Amino acid sequence: MTEDATQKFKPENLLHFTIEVFTHFNIPRDHATLAANILALSDIRGIDSHGVARLYSYVGLLSEGLINPNPKIRIVREKKSIATVDGDNGLGLVVGHYANEMAMDKSEKFGSGWISVCHSNHYGIASYYSLEALKRDMIGWSMTNTTKLVAPLWGAERMLGTNPIAIAFPGLKEPPVVIDLATSAAAYGKIEIAKRHQEDVPSGWIIDKEGGLSTQPEDMINGGALLPLGSTRDLGGHKGYALASMVDILTAVLSGANWGPFAPPFALRQEMPSRSVGKGIGHFFGAMEIDGFMEVQEFKKRIDEWISVMRNTKPAKGTGGVLIPGDPERMEEIKRKKDGIPLNASVIADLKTISEQTGIPFPGNLGQ
Amino acid sequence: MTEDATQKFKPENLLHFTIEVFTHFNIPRDHATLAANILALSDIRGIDSHGVARLYSYVGLLSEGLINPNPKIRIVREKKSIATVDGDNGLGLVVGHYANEMAMDKSEKFGSGWISVCHSNHYGIASYYSLEALKRDMIGWSMTNTTKLVAPLWGAERMLGTNPIAIAFPGLKEPPVVIDLATSAAAYGKIEIAKRHQEDVPSGWIIDKEGGLSTQPEDMINGGALLPLGSTRDLGGHKGYALASMVDILTAVLSGANWGPFAPPFALRQEMPSRSVGKGIGHFFGAMEIDGFMEVQEFKKRIDEWISVMRNTKPAKGTGGVLIPGDPERMEEIKRKKDGIPLNASVIADLKTISEQTGIPFPGNLGQ
Numbered sequence: 001m002t003e004d005a006t007q008k009f010k011p012e013n014l015l016h017f018t019i020e021v022f023t024h025f026n027i028p029r030d031h032a033t034l035a036a037n038i039l040a041l042s043d044i045r046g047i048d049s050h051g052v053a054r055l056y057s058y059v060g061l062l063s064e065g066l067i068n069p070n071p072k073i074r075i076v077r078e079k080k081s082i083a084t085v086d087g088d089n090g091l092g093l094v095v096g097h098y099a100n101e102m103a104m105d106k107s108e109k110f111g112s113g114w115i116s117v118c119h120s121n122h123y124g125i126a127s128y129y130s131l132e133a134l135k136r137d138m139i140g141w142s143m144t145n146t147t148k149l150v151a152p153l154w155g156a157e158r159m160l161g162t163n164p165i166a167i168a169f170p171g172l173k174e175p176p177v178v179i180d181l182a183t184s185a186a187a188y189g190k191i192e193i194a195k196r197h198q199e200d201v202p203s204g205w206i207i208d209k210e211g212g213l214s215t216q217p218e219d220m221i222n223g224g225a226l227l228p229l230g231s232t233r234d235l236g237g238h239k240g241y242a243l244a245s246m247v248d249i250l251t252a253v254l255s256g257a258n259w260g261p262f263a264p265p266f267a268l269r270q271e272m273p274s275r276s277v278g279k280g281i282g283h284f285f286g287a288m289e290i291d292g293f294m295e296v297q298e299f300k301k302r303i304d305e306w307i308s309v310m311r312n313t314k315p316a317k318g319t320g321g322v323l324i325p326g327d328p329e330r331m332e333e334i335k336r337k338k339d340g341i342p343l344n345a346s347v348i349a350d351l352k353t354i355s356e357q358t359g360i361p362f363p364g365n366l367g368q
Numbered sequence: 369m370t371e372d373a374t375q376k377f378k379p380e381n382l383l384h385f386t387i388e389v390f391t392h393f394n395i396p397r398d399h400a401t402l403a404a405n406i407l408a409l410s411d412i413r414g415i416d417s418h419g420v421a422r423l424y425s426y427v428g429l430l431s432e433g434l435i436n437p438n439p440k441i442r443i444v445r446e447k448k449s450i451a452t453v454d455g456d457n458g459l460g461l462v463v464g465h466y467a468n469e470m471a472m473d474k475s476e477k478f479g480s481g482w483i484s485v486c487h488s489n490h491y492g493i494a495s496y497y498s499l500e501a502l503k504r505d506m507i508g509w510s511m512t513n514t515t516k517l518v519a520p521l522w523g524a525e526r527m528l529g530t531n532p533i534a535i536a537f538p539g540l541k542e543p544p545v546v547i548d549l550a551t552s553a554a555a556y557g558k559i560e561i562a563k564r565h566q567e568d569v570p571s572g573w574i575i576d577k578e579g580g581l582s583t584q585p586e587d588m589i590n591g592g593a594l595l596p597l598g599s600t601r602d603l604g605g606h607k608g609y610a611l612a613s614m615v616d617i618l619t620a621v622l623s624g625a626n627w628g629p630f631a632p633p634f635a636l637r638q639e640m641p642s643r644s645v646g647k648g649i650g651h652f653f654g655a656m657e658i659d660g661f662m663e664v665q666e667f668k669k670r671i672d673e674w675i676s677v678m679r680n681t682k683p684a685k686g687t688g689g690v691l692i693p694g695d696p697e698r699m700e701e702i703k704r705k706k707d708g709i710p711l712n713a714s715v716i717a718d719l720k721t722i723s724e725q726t727g728i729p730f731p732g733n734l735g736q
Contacts, residue, residue, distance in 0.1 A: 077660065077661060077662060078479075078660065079478075079479035079657055079659065079660030080449070080477075080478045080479040080660070081448070081449045081478045081479040081480045082479035082480050082656055082657065082660040082661060083660070083661070084661045084662060109448075110447075110448045110449045110478050110479070111446075111447035111448040111449040111450035111478070111482075112449045112450050112480060112482050114479075114480050114656060116661050139618075139622075151681070151684070152678055152681055152690045153690065153691075154683060154684050154687035154688065154689055154690050154691070155681035155682065155683065155684055155689070155690040156681070156682045156683060156684040156685065157681055157682045159677070159678060159681050159690075165611075167614055169617050169621075177613065177617065179610040179611075179613065179614055181604075181606075181607040181610055181611070182607075183607075184604075185598070185603055185604050186603075186604070202602045202603065204602075204603045205603075207684065210684070210685045211682070211683065211684020211685050211686075211687065212684070212685055212686075229597060229598050229604045229607050229608070230553070230597050230598060230603075230604075230608075231603055234570045234572075235553055235554075235570065235572045235573075235598075235599055235603070236549075236552075236553050236554070236597045236598075236608075238549075238691075238693075239549040239550075239551075239597050240597070240598075240604075241693075242547040242549055242693040243533075243547075243549070243611075245545065245547065245678075245693060246535055246547055248674075249537050249545065249671070249674065250507075253537075253667070253670045253671060253674055254507075254658075254661050254662060254667060255661070255662075256662060256670075259670075259674055260674060260677055260678065261677065277670075277673065288450055288482060289447055289450065290622075291447065292445065292446065292447030292448070292450040292451070293445060293450060293451070293452045293484050293622050293623070294445060294452060294622060294623075294624060299621070299622060302621045302627075302645075303617070303621060305645065306616075306617065306621055306627055306628060309527070309628055309629065310520055310527060310613070310628065313519070313520055313523035313524070313525055313527050314523065314524045314525045314579070315522060315523065315524060315579065316519070316522050316523055316524040316575065316578070316579020316580070317524065317578045317579050317580055318579075318580075319522035319579065320522065321522055321523070322520045322521065322522050322523040322527075323521075323522065323606075325606075325609075325610040325613060
């Protein structure tokens with residue numbers, strides 16, 4: 001079986017396995033369930049890089065005592081609709097969930113709520129938090145800083161993470177508009193896949209260690225960097241760099257976390273930063289009550305119409321036409337709910353290693 | 369004198385001329401002064417497209433009674449930290465200023481303030497509003513929707529504006545980080561300049577009317593469109609489209625303004641939308657008290673360090689190295705305060721036409 005061949009698994013089985021693994025590492029069952037559900041959501045929506053594939057990294061950090069399995073998450077500073085939260089070095093999935101809840105509770109009280117979080121770890125997919133806000137008729141924002149991978153425009157080294165921005169808006173009959181984007185031109189996973197396939201990558205994704213544009217994945221992996229969204233100065237690379245900076249400042253400078261190149265790694269195999277300028281990594285959550293701006297049904301109807309108009313844009317020749325943000329993940333969700341979650345050989349091997357270490361049985365696959 | 373040759377003018381003289389022109393069109397002097405100052409800020413920061421060069425368009429709309437010179441700006445719905453504001457079809461520069469003030473006042477009271485605005489017009493540079501927030505030790509957000517120019521990814525027609533996002537963060541000894549970016553790959557002005565020079569534009573800026581990539585400015589001007597930031601699917605064009613959508617929804621769907629392709633034009637010569645789905649165009653302002661998250665001096669010190677670390681990134685070969693968002697405008701400001709504001713022949717001709725219409729003397733230039 002090659003690296004890219006996949007076997008399919010029942011979502012519930014992977015979820016159950018993940019809960020047991022987290023529990024094995026002394027994470028309270030309610031937290032373990034929460035965290036496992038966020039990874040499962042990622043898998044079901046087709047964002048493979050942020051699902052159960054990450055469990056091995058979480059386990060590595062938990063085994064080494066680098067993540068606190070039972071954090072006391074607390075507000076360290078506050079003024080009505082805003083606050084800074086210290087995640088006590090818990091799982092980012094758990095810290096993120098509770099900080100996002102705090103933002104929504106504030107929103108209920110003050111019309112909006114905004115939480116900057118320090119002392120946390122990798123929090124999964126950014127859109128999980130925005131989707132939670134939809135359940136309460138709120139508009140939910142979510143951002144996080146991440147381990148350095150991206151060069152600022154005209155820089156030749158990794159200084160920023162892929163720092164995603166997520167926000168979601170509910171429709172009435174239409175599904176929600178779900179925006180979730182990394183502020184880099186491409187994901188690091190795509191560079192690794194290209195390397196494995198010995199393929200070139202498009203010009204505009206990466207630079208080599210001198211800062212020159214490259215199409216060779218090795219050039220990025222060996223000391224180069226990802227480019228920000230927009231890629232080059234001509235195509236707006238300064239804008240992607242500015243967006244990544246915005247996320248870095250809101251999540252980490254403002255909360256007291258480690259910003260920029262000092263964000264700690266999300267896996268043991270990664271390089272440790274040269275110094276610490278704060279606590280853990282940072283997140284930023286926002287929630288706004290739709291009802292404070294406009295009657296909720298009216299807003300949802302307007303979103304439905306917006307979706308319908310955008311979807312009916314004249315299609316560009318040779319394409320399937322315009323999609324609505326969130327469409328690809330929703331389509332993948334329908335498929336995966338039916339067919340199961342595909343995992344590749346390397347992820348399966350990692351999970352089997354965890355199974356051996358912990359004695360928790362790894363579930364069987366659904367056949368080919 | 370060719371179109372691109374410039375003459376230089378004293379900032380104060382242009383400011384004074386602009387105030388008198390606005391006043392001539394029955395705008396109260398305090399509003400006229402406010403609006404003129406925003407255009408002057410744009411000119412001094414080197415954002416020529418949004419400065420006094422726009423006066424001719426404003427005058428055109430005012431002459432035709434399409435902008436209300438004396439708006440009653442009012443809150444139409446509110447819940448503590450959030451509100452929707454109706455700009456009563458005033459100058460966007462005036463409506464924007466007052467709505468931004470409301471966001472800051474709410475922030476003082478509730479830790480943060482968020483205002484979605486309908487029934488407004490073009491509001492100048494997005495960063496003006498974020499810079500105002502710095503004066504009150506707040507983090508200021510500003511967005512607006514604009515006349516359609518941009519195609520959603522895989523679309524072949526103009527459906528969204530260049531919908532900018534601005535946010536600013538104060539330094540202590542360092543100047544602030546000032547982020548202000550259109551969510552399109554390039555500005556429309558650049559396409560017009562390329563056409564005038566009979567030059568090609570980079571691939572990734574525009575599409576023709578069938579949605580195909582083009583490097584011929586005419587292809588965009590004659591029924592084509594700008595591409596969103598990220599340009600193509602490979603380089604992340606879906607992300608720029610998602611960001612433009614976010615801005616469109618927060619500014620216009622949420623406020624009750626005209627969204628997407630229905631945003632009214634900012635100049636008489638532009639096409640009128642096929643229908644109306646709300647009132648005027650929309651803005652979105654946010655303000656957050658830094659002090660509610662972190663002690664203000666501490667935050668500013670952390671920003672100083674962030675700036676210093678980013679500035680010291682190893683430079684990419686053949687470049688001058690990494691800039692901080694806001695650097696180019698700040699450098700231009702220093703230069704223009706000394707040398708004056710350069711205006712090109714076409715802008716000067718427009719301003720002289722206004723001078724003839726109104727009898728307000730157009731100031732002399734500073735010589736070549």
